[in-house]
Amino acid sequence: MSNEITRRHLLGVSAATIAGAPGILSAQNVSGKVNVGWIGAGTRGMHVMKMMYQAVPESVVVSGVCDTFEGNLAKGKDQIQTMGKNTPKTYVDYKEMLADKSIDAVFIATPEHLHHEMTIAALRAGKNIYVEKPLAHTIEEGQEIVREAKKAGKVVQVGTQNRSNSLYKKAKEMVAQGMIGEVHYVRAFWYRNSLEDNPAWRYAIPPDATEKNTDWKKFLGSAKNRPFDKQRYYQWRLYWDYSGGISTDLLVHQTDITNFVCGKAEPLSCMASGGIYRWAGASDDREVPDTLSAIYEYPDKFHINYSCYFGNEQYGYGEQFMGNEGTIEVLNRQTLRFYTEKFRGKAPDKVKARQEFTEDKPGNDLPAVQAHTANFINAVLGKEKVIAPVEVGQQAAVSGHLATLSLRNNKKVLWDSKTQKYRFV
Numbered sequence: 001m002s003n004e005i006t007r008r009h010l011l012g013v014s015a016a017t018i019a020g021a022p023g024i025l026s027a028q029n030v031s032g033k034v035n036v037g038w039i040g041a042g043t044r045g046m047h048v049m050k051m052m053y054q055a056v057p058e059s060v061v062v063s064g065v066c067d068t069f070e071g072n073l074a075k076g077k078d079q080i081q082t083m084g085k086n087t088p089k090t091y092v093d094y095k096e097m098l099a100d101k102s103i104d105a106v107f108i109a110t111p112e113h114l115h116h117e118m119t120i121a122a123l124r125a126g127k128n129i130y131v132e133k134p135l136a137h138t139i140e141e142g143q144e145i146v147r148e149a150k151k152a153g154k155v156v157q158v159g160t161q162n163r164s165n166s167l168y169k170k171a172k173e174m175v176a177q178g179m180i181g182e183v184h185y186v187r188a189f190w191y192r193n194s195l196e197d198n199p200a201w202r203y204a205i206p207p208d209a210t211e212k213n214t215d216w217k218k219f220l221g222s223a224k225n226r227p228f229d230k231q232r233y234y235q236w237r238l239y240w241d242y243s244g245g246i247s248t249d250l251l252v253h254q255t256d257i258t259n260f261v262c263g264k265a266e267p268l269s270c271m272a273s274g275g276i277y278r279w280a281g282a283s284d285d286r287e288v289p290d291t292l293s294a295i296y297e298y299p300d301k302f303h304i305n306y307s308c309y310f311g312n313e314q315y316g317y318g319e320q321f322m323g324n325e326g327t328i329e330v331l332n333r334q335t336l337r338f339y340t341e342k343f344r345g346k347a348p349d350k351v352k353a354r355q356e357f358t359e360d361k362p363g364n365d366l367p368a369v370q371a372h373t374a375n376f377i378n379a380v381l382g383k384e385k386v387i388a389p390v391e392v393g394q395q396a397a398v399s400g401h402l403a404t405l406s407l408r409n410n411k412k413v414l415w416d417s418k419t420q421k422y423r424f425v
Ligand SMILES: NC(=O)c1ccc[n+]([C@@H]2O[C@H](COP(=O)([O-])OP(=O)(O)OC[C@H]3O[C@@H](n4cnc5c(N)ncnc54)[C@H](O)[C@@H]3O)[C@@H](O)[C@H]2O)c1
Pocket: 039, 040, 041, 042, 043, 044, 045, 066, 067, 068, 069, 072, 092, 094, 109, 110, 111, 112, 114, 132, 133, 134, 159, 160, 161, 218, 219, 233, 234, 249
């Protein structure tokens, strides 16, 4: 049964059985608000929670928060008290929180390697889920999540919030209207830099963090067992056991939004190359590259040329949708520019007639995250469909994993979307 049919089915059932309660909230819930459990109150979790409260304060109650670092658990609880005006239950073990039948939905904002076990467990516990990107740490884990989500018939939103960004929605409409003609080529890039004393992704380790107030075993999950290591816990993005690095942290946003704007799904192939160039200091034990290029071929003559480097931020980040009759670029998620092709002064009248423009929306990622969380909550309430369902989250994740596979094996990788398998050539 599709999500939509399930939702309608449940709407019918609940309307008859739970007077006054909307759609698909748990039978225990008579408030009409979505009862939320929060897993992961780190940098992203705290931000997304804040955006959710700002977007739909009247529709949510966060009744539980879970984190394996005491300091972040306390911060999460504090933010809920301040913004939600209630005191949530606190948990170190997310499974205990999932056992609370009154919780309708969970947000998962933990490191990448934990998304799989948490999402599967939450689906089996009957929860609706907002899970941060990337959907999972491997292609196979993501496939299992997609299967389980179909079985569960729950709402799943993946945290690729660019889909809820008004500028990308506009770009999508413009492409559909033919404003840039046929599109075969997209250039996407993400460039960053920082000073020597602030290496990329070496985020500050809380000074009070110790083995006593950090549950290292629960952080590891199914990852390889190792002795407690603060860098691995607080800077997990730099290690393959927990992260795909640039491919799954940044690139997935950009392949995802290319899929959205241009109506694409999965590539046919990926060839990636890169390494650790900028942050290669002898004392830095990072494993993931700071320099990555990836070339994708898609069905129907479509190409993405991706580039990322952490040693120069001159060009920021963005995507350039390069049509035969014009270009749309979205830069830093906040500026959309539209250019027409000039054909050396011989542009056809229909192309000449199109007005070039720039639209600037500073800080447009904030309303995008608000809209993305609101869309999820409204979907749980049966009022909307999610804009980043689990299948498209997996499509984006696949492109990221293919880049990692290509890079780490130094080979081109082919993807068969029918069998959902890859092979190297
Ligand atoms: N959509 C976006 O634009 C965006 C931006 C940043 C991060 N993210 C994603 O958000 C997720 C979290 O990233 P982050 O930057 O917040 O990382 P973070 O390290 O700041 O936060 C992770 C939190 O999870 C907690 N944690 C670790 N193991 C846990 C467990 N077993 N149970 C409960 N809590 C646990 C940690 O203590 C920490 O508080 C990642 O998937 C990341 O890719 C998305």
